[in-house]
Amino acid sequence: MSEARRIVVKVGSSSLTTAAGGLDADRVDALVDVLAKVRSGGERELVLVSSGAIAAGLAPLGLARRPRDLARQQAAASVGQGLLMARYTASFARYGVRVGQVLLTSDDMSRRAHHRNASRTLDKLLAMGAFPVVNENDTVATDEIRFGDNDRLAALVAHLVHADLLVLLSDVDGVYDGDPARPGTSRISLVRGPKDLAHVEIGSAGKAGVGTGGMVTKVEAAGIAAAAGVPVVLTSTVHAGDALAGADTGTYFHPTGRRSADRLLWLQHASTPQGSLTLDDGAVRAVVERRKSLLPAGIAGVEGEFSAGDPVELRDREGRPVARGLVNFDAREIPRLIGRSTHDLARDLGPEYEREVVHRDDLVVLHP
Secondary structure (H helix, E strand, C coil): CCCCCEEEEEECHHHCECCCCCECHHHHHHHHHHHHHHHCCCCCEEEEEECCHHHHHHHHHCCCCCCCCHHHHHHHHHHHHHHHHHHHHHHHHCCCCCEEEEEECHHHHHCHHHHHHHHHHHHHHHHCCCEEEEEECCCCCCHHHCCCCHHHHHHHHHHHCCCCEEEEEECCCCEECCCCCCCCCCEECEECCHHHHCCCCCCCCCCCCCCCCCHHHHHHHHHHHHHCCCCEEEEEHHHHHHHHCCCCCCEEECCCCCCCCHHHHHHHHCCCCCEEEEECHHHHHHHHCCCCCECHHHEEEEEECCCCCCEEEEECCCCCEEEEEECCCCHHHHHHCCCCCHHHHHHHHCHHHCCCCECHHHEEECCC
């Protein structure tokens, strides 16, 4: 951990705001003190994924708690995002560091051109000495295209910027083998894979009620990053300095997989399928075992309303999801393709139909 050169740090709303809503300047400054010190030598690059926009906008709008409806959440985010960035800008200015705001939606991870632009922007900000602060663009994201929580966003950003380490900060100093408030429980210092947590009951969001996550989303995000080859430390915000210095703190998630294409990581972990395709047994074997593209001949059924380019779920005849992919046809076009060869389709419907329904480069197999 101490040798990691490029690091993504994620901080939650509860670590930056009061329970009633509104930013806690002292908490923000304390976090910035740690981050500025880590990058001061010029050898380490940091990207901050920061929650807090909606929470920061509650008090100014007279809201007692985080609203449930999307419209008021977006209004709070609109007010709060400016306040959040102003606070970071002022706090980092104490160290002569400029801050760059990067707002992302799920679309920015799924569309090839978008995620390339996001990657270039973050790389350029780091190269120019600015400190990128990333958040989900809550003011425009809809329920259908949201990441759902910034823990998941942080895992995807860590992969996007080729980070050497992801640090997830919260109000709990790691994963415990029981309720941390009860005597006799102990911190789990190392997780080598999902089996290490199979016996652990993971807690939900804290009492503050200003965030969307909890330990569940953090463990899920750590699993996503680790599966993509990025090691993760999950600890409390007050131990951020120790974690970044490589001290024994929090829970360390050992990498369990290799890096894949950014959009495929999004497709597997952050996309919302807009429909489904049922595959015959031969197509399931071709897609899952031989990593082949899905051809029209292997489709047995279609459900949902989707357009070309949307994510869809690929299921076996029993309805079990086996893969997820970006479809090349609209849902209304699929019925006349079912069970037919691409050669026959090209002859009867035109050469544009001589192609895969889901190309293997736009497909991920879902492991149980």
